[in-house]
Amino acid sequence: MSHRRPVQDPPTSLDDVDPRVVRTRQAVREAVRRLVQRAGFEAVSHQEVATEAGIGRATVYRHWPKRTDLLLHALAEVEAPHASQSSGELATDLARELGRLQRTMSSPLVPELIALIGRAEWNPELRTTQTELLATGTSGLRRALEAAIGRGELPADHDLDTAIARLAGPLFYRRVLARAPLEDAFVTTIISAYLNEVAASG
Amino acid sequence: MSHRRPVQDPPTSLDDVDPRVVRTRQAVREAVRRLVQRAGFEAVSHQEVATEAGIGRATVYRHWPKRTDLLLHALAEVEAPHASQSSGELATDLARELGRLQRTMSSPLVPELIALIGRAEWNPELRTTQTELLATGTSGLRRALEAAIGRGELPADHDLDTAIARLAGPLFYRRVLARAPLEDAFVTTIISAYLNEVAASG
């Protein structure tokens, strides 16, 4: 992704360190985000980004030849996995992880992410990004469930993907399809229902 | 939506009956769907539609001035609600309704619908359409749950929206986010988990 290849002294890191490049990248990232939130995914064009960021149009093309590059660059800075320790109790872990998911999905960028996901059908690069985002977003949940299996709190043959779908799916549905705010009570209900069921069928 | 306003003899129905108009509308609807499935939402422009449908570009503009109009026209023909009778047993009703949802969500048009939904954030007209689509798609499920409440199979204070989110959400998650095929076993698991839980907590 780095576009600078100096002859006399290449940078030690893969990232660009030239302050001008850093400035451009940051300005564009913020401009894209503003545009996305203000007018939606469709408003993001090289021209608009250049105007919004206050930089030259050719500069935008130089760094991000395709429109997709612009969007991926703006979305690349996702929150780190936050490798959190298991508390030793599934209920606590689930509350923490679904709470995190709840906060993540309250972002105004979510509708645009959804639009991107729909488009990923015809864009392999976007598809890869989506897969990574999903894996990252649900990794905490997955670890919590694995820990519970290790402790015997969940049966060893408990299907993790199905469990994640049961926990994260309703939040996703309510936020994206029903367009309702994700209230604490709703999240609590989902967790309780899940725990009730595994307790009853175990 | 009708653009024909004849002077000499207005049609009795609100729909156009002029065979030429009917032909145009049908040709465009099919062209849009082909384009969407072949190349995605973005490929739908007046120009592309005109070429694909084999009609004049001006004709497309005449009927559907905005791009959104084209898409709404192609999506307007959603399947009828299919007011099905309750079987008298919740498990049977859920299997039937979620099976229907499973089939609906297996359509190749779903990713595009998702993209549209994401975009609905900035388009009131699209938002209305989405709300209607959601209400239509889950009406059978809602009726089944209401019937179960009426029979006492579910508690009277059972929250319908939450229940629908718990049932439809996981399917939605698996199909759209995880990009996995919706297998019968998965749907069965979701239903069983839900029934188990309401039985245990009732």
Next chain:
DNA sequence: GCCTTTTAGAGACGAAGTGTCTCGAACATA
């Protein structure tokens, strides 16, 4: 502080797309 290298910004340029308009021909209805 100089000197070389790289980037940024501005604008030109052709190509392609957009939306509107007009025209004659085709067509539906009376």
Next chain:
DNA sequence: TATGTTCGAGACACTTCGTCTCTAAAAGGC
């Protein structure tokens, strides 16, 4: 057959797109 409407084709001005060139700014090695 007569009348009114829609259709397809093309012209038109306008915008957007992607590339290119040029000069000034600035970064970093010496």
